Amino acid sequence: MAVCIAVIAKENYPLYIRSVPSQNELKFHYTVHTSLDVVEEKVSAVGKSLADQRELYLGLLYPTEDYKVYGYVTNSKVKFVIVVDSSNTSLRDNEIRSMFRKLHNSFTDVMCNPFYNPGDPIQSKAFNGIVSGMMVQTG
Amino acid sequence: MADDSLFEFLHMEIVSHIFNEQQSRKGELDNKDRAACISLLEAMGFRVGQGLIERLTRDTPSFKDELDIMKFICKDFWTKVFRRQVDNLRTNHQGTYVLQDNKFSLLTQFSGGKQYLDQAPKYLAFSCGVVRGALSNLGLESVVTAEVSIMPSCKFQVVIQKL
Numbered sequence: 001m002a003v004c005i006a007v008i009a010k011e012n013y014p015l016y017i018r019s020v021p022s023q024n025e026l027k028f029h030y031t032v033h034t035s036l037d038v039v040e041e042k043v044s045a046v047g048k049s050l051a052d053q054r055e056l057y058l059g060l061l062y063p064t065e066d067y068k069v070y071g072y073v074t075n076s077k078v079k080f081v082i083v084v085d086s087s088n089t090s091l092r093d094n095e096i097r098s099m100f101r102k103l104h105n106s107f108t109d110v111m112c113n114p115f116y117n118p119g120d121p122i123q124s125k126a127f128n129g130i131v132s133g134m135m136v137q138t139g
Numbered sequence: 140m141a142d143d144s145l146f147e148f149l150h151m152e153i154v155s156h157i158f159n160e161q162q163s164r165k166g167e168l169d170n171k172d173r174a175a176c177i178s179l180l181e182a183m184g185f186r187v188g189q190g191l192i193e194r195l196t197r198d199t200p201s202f203k204d205e206l207d208i209m210k211f212i213c214k215d216f217w218t219k220v221f222r223r224q225v226d227n228l229r230t231n232h233q234g235t236y237v238l239q240d241n242k243f244s245l246l247t248q249f250s251g252g253k254q255y256l257d258q259a260p261k262y263l264a265f266s267c268g269v270v271r272g273a274l275s276n277l278g279l280e281s282v283v284t285a286e287v288s289i290m291p292s293c294k295f296q297v298v299i300q301k302l
Contacts, residue, residue, distance in 0.1 A: 010278065043201075055200060055201075056200065056201060073201070074193070074196070074197075075192075075196035075197075075199065075201055075202065075277060076192065076193055076196070076276040076277060076278070077278055104197060105197070107193070108193050108194050108197055111189065111190050111193040111194075112190040112191075112193070112194060114186070118186075118189055118276075
């Protein structure tokens with residue numbers, strides 16, 4: 001269960017960012033912003049090692065004392081960032097991967113929606129639903 | 140199966156609708172009006188290309204370089220969209236690529252030679268837009284033009300804009 005989920009466009013501005021409302025949202029915005037540097041580093045590092053297959057899932061970007069940040073980049077350079085609570089140690093890599101896959105599928109559907117202009121903030125109810133399903137349930 | 144012809148019919152209708160609407164509004168079509176219709180078709184293709192590439196590259200690993208992207212367009216993308224692969228890809232390794240398709244699916248129904256050659260560009264605008272949209276979403280800004288010398292073979296020229 002994620003604490004914060006963000007979708008960032010190719011030009012590095014957020015298309016969608018949603019966090020668990022009880023906590024300080026600004027802190028998550030800041031975390032996501034700083035994680036972009038790590039994403040860039042990983043993306044450019046993979047470019048140099050041509051031997052291995054380039055994967056879209058970037059894995060754990062960096063851990064802090066409170067939470068862990070995971071990243072995923074699509075072929076259209078749209079980045080997904082998921083922040084999970086560190087205390088929730090039961091979350092395995094596979095589960096994070098499947099969360100990213102669901103996000104990617106949902107994002108693809110948003111992209112194919114003719115009423116959506118690429119680059120606009122995402123306002124799709126279906127996308128919201130998928131994200132709600134992945135966030136920590138409060139209350 | 141009838142699936143293939145569904146899009147071909149829709150495409151033919153889109154092209155004729157846009158041109159007929161412009162004609163009924165302006166009367167006689169001069170070159171500027173024709174160019175406006177073609178850019179409208181190209182813009183439609185652009186948006187479609189963006190959405191399509193998002194769906195088609197969902198599970199593919201990221202691309203190594205420009206040439207890798209062009210090869211993907213020539214093989215997988217062309218197969219999914221036009222049901223065949225590009226026959227010939229040429230490049231000058233400086234950002235210009237020429238994709239040659241000897242039996243372009245949107246032109247096969249027109250003629251087998253030189254008849255209706257002057258009508259062909261109208262029907263290629265949408266496809267140029269699709270390619271441009273696909274490349275744009277993959278991170279390459281480009282200019283895509285198409286030319287036909289003998290139906291149904293056509294050449295798409297892609298010039299990558301270096302920023």
